[in-house]
Amino acid sequence: MRLTCPLCGERDRREFYYKGDAIALNRPAPDAGTDAWDDYLYLRDNPAGVTKDLWQHELGCSAWIVVERNTVTHEVLSTALASDVKKATK
Amino acid sequence: MRVTGKGLINRDKQISFSFDGKSYNGFEGDTIASALLANDVRLMARSFKYHRPRGPLTAGSEEPNALMTLHSGARQTPNVRATAQEIFSGLEVRSQNNWPNLERDVMSVNDMFSNFLSAGFYYKTFMWPRAFWEKLYEPIIRRAAGLGALSGLHDEDMNEKAYAFCDVLVIGSGPAGLMAALTAARSGADVILAEDDSRFGGRLLSEVEDVDGKPGHLWVDDVIAELSAMDNVRLMKRTSIVGAYDQGTYGAVERVSGHLRGAHADAPLEVFWRISAKQSVLAAGALERPVAFPMNDRPGIMTASAVRSYLNRWGVAPGKRVAVFGNNDDAHRTARDLAAAGVEVAALIDSRPDSGPSGDFPILTGAEVIDTKGRLGLKQITVRTNAGMQTISADCLAMSGGWNPSVHLTCHMNGRPVWDDKLLSFVPKDGAIPGMTVAGAAQGVMSTAGALQSGLEAAKTALAAVDAKVADVTAPQAEDAAYNIAPLWQVSGKGRAWLDFQNDVTTKDVKQAAAENYQSVEHMKRYTTQGMATDQGKNSNVGALAVLADATGRGIPETGTTTFRPPFTPVAMATLGAGARGAGFAPQRFITSHDMTVKAGAPMIEAGLWYRPSYYPEKGELTWRESTDREVNMVRNHVGITDVSTLGKIDVQGPDAGAFLDFVYTNMFSTLKVGRVRYGLMLREDGFVMDDGTTARLGENHYVMTTTTAGAGEVMKHLEFVHQCLVPDMDVQFISVTEQWAQFAVAGPKSRVLLNRILDSEIDNDSWPFMACGDVSMGGVQGRLFRISFSGEHAYEVAIPSRYGEALYAALLEEAKALDGGSYGMEALNVLRIEKGFITHSEIHGRINAFDIGMERMISAKKDCIGKTSAARPGQVAQDRDRLVGLKPVTPSQKLMAGAHFYNVGAEATRENDQGYITSVCYSPTMKSYLALGFVKNGPNRMGEKIRMVDALRGVETLCEICHPVFMDQEGEKTRG
Amino acid sequence: MRFSAWQVLKNGLTGNKGWTPHWRSPEPKKEYDIIIIGGGGHGLSTAYHLAAVYGNANVAVLEKGYIGGGNVGRNTTIVRANYFLDGNSQFYSHSLKLWEKMEGDLNFNAMHSQRGIINLFHSDGQRDAAARRGNMMISQGDDAILLDREGVREQVPFLDFEQTRFPIYGGLYHKRGGTARHDAVAWGYARGADQRGVDIIQNCEVTGIDIENGAVTGVQTTKGPIKAKKVGMVAAGRSGQVAAMAGMRLPIESNILQAFVTEGLKPCLDHVVTYGMGHFYISQSDKGGLVFGGDLDFYASYASRGNLSTAEHVIEAGMALMPMIGKAKMLRSWGGIMDMTPDGSPIIDKTDIDGLYVDCGWNYGGFKAVPASGDCFAHLLATGRPHDVAKKFRLDRFRTGxxxxxxxxxxxxxxxH
Structure with missing residues (x-):
């Protein structure tokens, strides 16, 4: 498997660390309530198909990356810097 | 028998090797199988289940029968395909899976009982009595099963890993592959041409036919000569592409020196390549399938294409009198080649009623082979024709049931192949592997001319995808016959008809599976073991499928197929795991004082990737405990030094550094004064403790964070995550400086005295109080000094750029010795911290929150932080959680054991009564007692209570008292002194 | 038909023509008391236990493909009871006891082989953790022995004790641990359930879960609608998709776990051995292949196929631990889809929808759980109450902490996890 780091270009899977669903970007407010935190930390859509998840170019530039990916075919549709994605959602 | 004038072997170079202790001669270019056949040896192996005598079925790496063991000692290599292994001088080959020898194998008695060993018999018996399974039945089954044997010795051969990148990877070098490679190479693309065989050319090496007006193999030579002169081409023969993976990644095994004399001292045995290809062309050809007729497994019976390979490529006639049986025109081609080479063709048996092209040999049409004879090798066949039965004597039978395109790699990403009614075989699904184009016989294009053209077209497709301009290339002239085939899946008759030769699966087994409702193709496979042998069904799957389809009244496409998974051909573990033996498994990290420490005789222990000293033995000390006790007393009474460079150090800078630390730590850091250090607790977002450590504020916008040795990587990743993904607007940056700074703890009442002999300007309690930090100078070198303590003593950590680490350590050690001090190791460090109740990852093991360790008040109420919300869930603050306490034995000399559990006095030691467990234990020379840290249900509210420690594993039971986890100097007077 | 050596003999003498189907292939009825979604190990075991233990045979198992086609047929076949948290410990202990009588109960030889498992440790800290685990195993009534380095050497002398990067300090030896023939477990439960009247319906995909007024009424399938009073979702690897049909999100992410087997070899490894410093575990099947596995592929996937770098990493660990396997050749690799939960432990619980129950989240430890998961889920389905040993496998434990x-x-x- 190969992923494209927005900063470094296409690299082998071994350079990357996977965290999970890109929902990790959407941290609820401290008082958002039990449901919101359960949704954020534990429950997952876990789609068989296109998903957005969060990787880090750990053995490269350390950038966290939002990867749009198909969980059935492993096709990579797009990658973007997580910080850009986060800033854009504000 | 060698045939004069035939073959591509080097007859000038004779090679001698041994098989089962007997010496044989062959020629350069021979495989074990071709050389043995040339010596009229047909019996080469025994089958897996019935121990039936077997000779080679094929002439390639798909061979299911002729598996052998090479070499002896640590180099012993089982299950080597005699049909692919090249011979070299002195090669030692043995047959396997037989006793006492290949000719007389006692286990062949299984064959007589085959009726009782039918599909799945073992699921129905061996159940009584229960205890006999492990003691009797299983050992017998295990001993009977298996093929070759490992030596049991460490594999010492060298293997390597390598990486390659290309525009176009061409897999296979038959007509389609060569044409594809030539086209891509002439167009300027970076090309890798990978060929499984020891020689480029594919079927062109085994067939009598012209390409471009010259013998096929000479055209191959010309193309290879052209390609090898080009800088943009990498030719890789003896290289199997074993797997197709995501985004154009391919795994490949290159056999580098196994065909010479095993591993050379200077060459790896094999190299595992990871090839990243923008595009690929699969030109892996096709494999001929056997016919399931009764008693089709005797030595001497092989595929027709194998017979032609032995004849045309290796100049070997696999028999003196050869019969040919098939359902397609290749049977005729085989008979013609044999006759032309002067080999007697006993008969050509064509199952089709209309005769194909004729030759100068008897042809029986609409006929089938229904029986064979010959215990250790074929002697006679029985043929059923319209006119009745006839027996024909023959010592070799070439069979052709048609061709299966080599779709294997196209299945590696779950692409199921598609049934082709005309070809009577499966062909690759379009687009099964992104970026791969299939060409030639692998795509079902069976003529040479068709394959050449298809290779050319495939290259054009690949080139277009990488935006390369296509050079003007045309395919040469070649044979272009149609592929005529009629269905022939099984021949009825009395005897067993083999499908999977190695695993001894016959058509009866498949039918029985269907009768027992194992009708899904996967069920049939798993129930009968069909296709699970070392060839993974390459020779047998399609045939078995057809028999299953027939037995269940379904068509073949409806029945579906099992899938091929990586690797394409078996790969040695040593090759896939190259470089990992011994120290190679993981990087080694060394502290700057490593050499001096080793010289001092300290045993080094692994701490993650680091090595740290365990203790420093002195003369007369016989046990680690003696040394440790001395080191602890030394620190408590004088001064000790230890290398703490392994702790993670993260430099944090920026205007928002303080705010950022407030967010990742439970407590406040923005309020920390410059020049001061604070202990920090870091939680995971789920509320459990991630790590702890001290963070120093060196400047208004500059902090340096210390992590545990084990947690350094995780914390760094976590900080990057929090910053980039949660608070990217914060103006803060961090970098790991663990490697940049050597750091030493200086601990004990004389620590300041010692430091003042090292520091360029002296310090005192006012200039450097507890938890102070700042820059210092040592011998003109700028370093940092932190007044922090992990021992409970008056202590410091002094840091210096790594290149001065060893020098500083030497200086500290010399001064320490002058003060009755010295070095202390991890054992003493552990005692010191337990005595003082400091936790490590033994305590914060991932299931522990701040409440559990009594630090709930460290979660600041004034701000949000990572983990704060989760830590407040009802289940996380329940009083009866396992919570940190100290434990001491009621009788001080009684042992405490890490990993022991607690039970109330008088309660049975059962899970239901479990009260907690010990995480850390030491013998404290200070308190003259064993001490422990552990977790006890509702622990802080049970101080003074007696509790039973039980270590059932090691038979130790000790009555303990629950106490405060800080065993000495709870007020911290020593630290501040 | 009752299987025995006598049956094998009798059928052998009559050309093996007398064997009959091990289970029927019925068409679905219009209605069942209980529908089990998923014909894997857990689903079949649930159906068997419902019929054999809890007296309810009006049960259908709906399988979208062929039974046993999921993880029960794609794993490294390890059976053990060596957990150390209260909640897991009793459950796996119960499961191992069921394993020990399974073949007698089912009259089917699943080749359950209690050859012993050795979990190696490589530091003092790991030894302490192993001791804590071993003590829990003993207090639960199971077996554990703490081996020192020489004790390990006696059992598995071919490990690399001299040069390996992370020296072997010892091992936790669980004698009753071992392996089994994975497919046979699914087939044995299928046959046992079928014999007791359960309908096993293959090639029948559930396409919808019918819910009225907060209660389940049946399912929609590719073979038409089927009514049911209760529905149990046991579709590991697809748990999320099935639950989504009932409008639920689960605390699960699907990841790939690869497993590998080598060519057949004469006996060379008599235990299950696990490496403590790289994720690697290995045993030898009765057929002679070395069966091994290691880390997850570590990213959400439903592709049932592995990544090359993970395969290399696993085998590198194997070569570090036991270089004697170097000349063995890896024959096949495959990938199973794992229901990964946020604490690595499973879920057997009711849902907020009346009559709808879920058994999922087995991470990569589901195979050894097959008997107890079936028993406990059947208990829950039959009685509405959790089985004593599965009480802590609650769906809401993350929310409550x-x-x-x-x-x-x-x-x-x-x-x-």
Whole structure:
């Protein structure tokens, strides 16, 4: 498997660390309530198909990356810097 | 028998090797199988289940029968395909899976009982009595099963890993592959041409036919000569592409020196390549399938294409009198080649009623082979024709049931192949592997001319995808016959008809599976073991499928197929795991004082990737405990030094550094004064403790964070995550400086005295109080000094750029010795911290929150932080959680054991009564007692209570008292002194 | 038909023509008391236990493909009871006891082989953790022995004791642990359930779950609608998709776990051995292949196929631990889809929808759980109450923070368990 780091270009899977669903970007407010935190930390859509998840170019530039990916075919549709994605959602 | 004038072997170079202790001669270019056949040896192996005598079925790496063991000692290599292994001088080959020898194998008695060993018999018996399974039945089954044997010795051969990148990877070098490679190479693309065989050319090496007006193999030579002169081409023969993976990644095994004399001292045995290809062309050809007729497994019976390979490529006639049986025109081609080479063709048996092209040999049409004879090798066949039965004597039978395109790699990403009614075989699904184009016989294009053209077209497709301009290339002239085939899946008759030769699966087994409702193709496979042998069904799957389809009244496409998974051909573990033996498994990290420490005789222990000293033995000390006790007393009474460079150090800078630390730590850091250090607790977002450590504020916008040795990587990743993904607007940056700074703890009442002999300007309690930090100078070198303590003593950590680490350590050690001090190791460090109740990852093991360790008040109420919300869930603050306490034995000399559990006095030691467990234990020379840290249900509210420690594993039971986890100097007077 | 050596003999003498189907292939009825979605090990075991233990045979198992086609047929076949958290310990202990009588109960030889498991440790800290685990196993009534380095050497002398990067300090030896023939477990339960009247319906995909007024009424399938009073979802690897049909989100992320087998070899490894410093575990099947596995592929996937770098990493660990396997050749690799939960422990619970129950989240430890999972889920389906040994496998434990069963201590990131 190969992923494209927005900063470094296409690299082998071994350079990357996977965290999970890109929902990790959407941290609820401290008082958002039990449901919101359960949704954020534990429950997952876990789609068989296109998903957005969060990787880090750990053995490269350390950038966290939002990867749009198909969980059935492993096709990579797009990658973007997580910080850009986060800033854009504000 | 060698045939004069035939073959591509080097007859000038004779090679001698041994098989089962007997010496044989062959020629350069021979495989074990071709050389043995040339010596009229047909019996080469025994089958897996019935121990039936077997000779080679094929002439390639798909061979299911002729598996052998090479070499002896640590180099012993089982299950080597005699049909692919090249011979070299002195090669030692043995047959396997037989006793006492290949000719007389006692286990062949299984064959007589085959009726009782039918599909799945073992699921129905061996159940009584229960205890006999492990003691009797299983050992017998295990001993009977298996093929070759490992030596049991460490594999010492060298293997390597390598990486390659290309525009176009061409897999296979038959007509389609060569044409594809030539086209891509002439167009300027970076090309890798990978060929499984020891020689480029594919079927062109085994067939009598012209390409471009010259013998096929000479055209191959010309193309290879052209390609090898080009800088943009990498030719890789003896290289199997074993797997197709995501985004154009391919795994490949290159056999580098196994065909010479095993591993050379200077060459790896094999190299595992990871090839990243923008595009690929699969030109892996096709494999001929056997016919399931009764008693089709005797030595001497092989595929027709194998017979032609032995004849045309290796100049070997696999028999003196050869019969040919098939359902397609290749049977005729085989008979013609044999006759032309002067080999007697006993008969050509064509199952089709209309005769194909004729030759100068008897042809029986609409006929089938229904029986064979010959215990250790074929002697006679029985043929059923319209006119009745006839027996024909023959010592070799070439069979052709048609061709299966080599779709294997196209299945590696779950692409199921598609049934082709005309070809009577499966062909690759379009687009099964992104970026791969299939060409030639692998795509079902069976003529040479068709394959050449298809290779050319495939290259054009690949080139277009990488935006390369296509050079003007045309395919040469070649044979272009149609592929005529009629269905022939099984021949009825009395005897067993083999499908999977190695695993001894016959058509009866498949039918029985269907009768027992194992009708899904996967069920049939798993129930009968069909296709699970070392060839993974390459020779047998399609045939078995057809028999299953027939037995269940379904068509073949409806029945579906099992899938091929990586690797394409078996790969040695040593090759896939190259470089990992011994120290190679993981990087080694060394502290700057490593050499001096080793010289001092300290045993080094692994701490993650680091090595740290365990203790420093002195003369007369016989046990680690003696040394440790001395080191602890030394620190408590004088001064000790230890290398703490392994702790993670993260430099944090920026205007928002303080705010950022407030967010990742439970407590406040923005309020920390410059020049001061604070202990920090870091939680995971789920509320459990991630790590702890001290963070120093060196400047208004500059902090340096210390992590545990084990947690350094995780914390760094976590900080990057929090910053980039949660608070990217914060103006803060961090970098790991663990490697940049050597750091030493200086601990004990004389620590300041010692430091003042090292520091360029002296310090005192006012200039450097507890938890102070700042820059210092040592011998003109700028370093940092932190007044922090992990021992409970008056202590410091002094840091210096790594290149001065060893020098500083030497200086500290010399001064320490002058003060009755010295070095202390991890054992003493552990005692010191337990005595003082400091936790490590033994305590914060991932299931522990701040409440559990009594630090709930460290979660600041004034701000949000990572983990704060989760830590407040009802289940996380329940009083009866396992919570940190100290434990001491009621009788001080009684042992405490890490990993022991607690039970109330008088309660049975059962899970239901479990009260907690010990995480850390030491013998404290200070308190003259064993001490422990552990977790006890509702622990802080049970101080003074007696509790039973039980270590059932090691038979130790000790009555303990629950106490405060800080065993000495709870007020911290020593630290501040 | 009752299987025995006598049956094998009798049929052998009559040309093996007398064998009959091990289970029927019925068409679905219009209605059942209980429908089990998923014909894997857990689903079939649930159906068997419903019929054999809890007296309810009006049960259908609906399988979208062929039975046993999921993880029960794609795993490294390890059976053990060596958990150390209260909640897991009793469950796996119960499961191992069921394993020990399974073949007699089912009259089917699943080749359950109690050859012993050795979990190696490589530091003092790991030894302490192993001791804590071993003591829990003993207090639960199971077996554990703490071996020192020489004790390990006696059992498995061919490990690399001299040069390996992380020296072997010892091992936790669980004698009753071992392996089994994975497919046979599915087939044995299928046959046992079928014999007791359960309908096993293959090639029948559930396409919808019918819910009226907060209660389940049946399912929609590719073979038409089927009514049911209760529905149990046991579709590991597809748990999320099935639950989504009932409008639920689960605390699950699907990840790939690869497993590998070598060519057949004469006996050379008599135990199950696990490496403590790289994720690697290995045993030898009765057929002679070395069966081994290691880390997850570590990213959400439903592709049932592995990544090359993970395969290399696993085998590198194997070569570091036991270089004697170097000349063995890896024959086949495959990938199973794992329901990874945020604490690495499973879920057997009712849902907020009346009559709808879920058994999922087996991470990569589901195979050994097959008997007890079936028993406990059947208990829950039949009685509406959790089985004593499965009480802590609650769906809401993450929300409440009560009894999170995190054996690895890795926290809420699903793929780390």
């Amino acid at each position: 009560v009894d999170i069963l995190d054996e690895e201590g890795k926290g809420s990131q699903h793929n780390l």
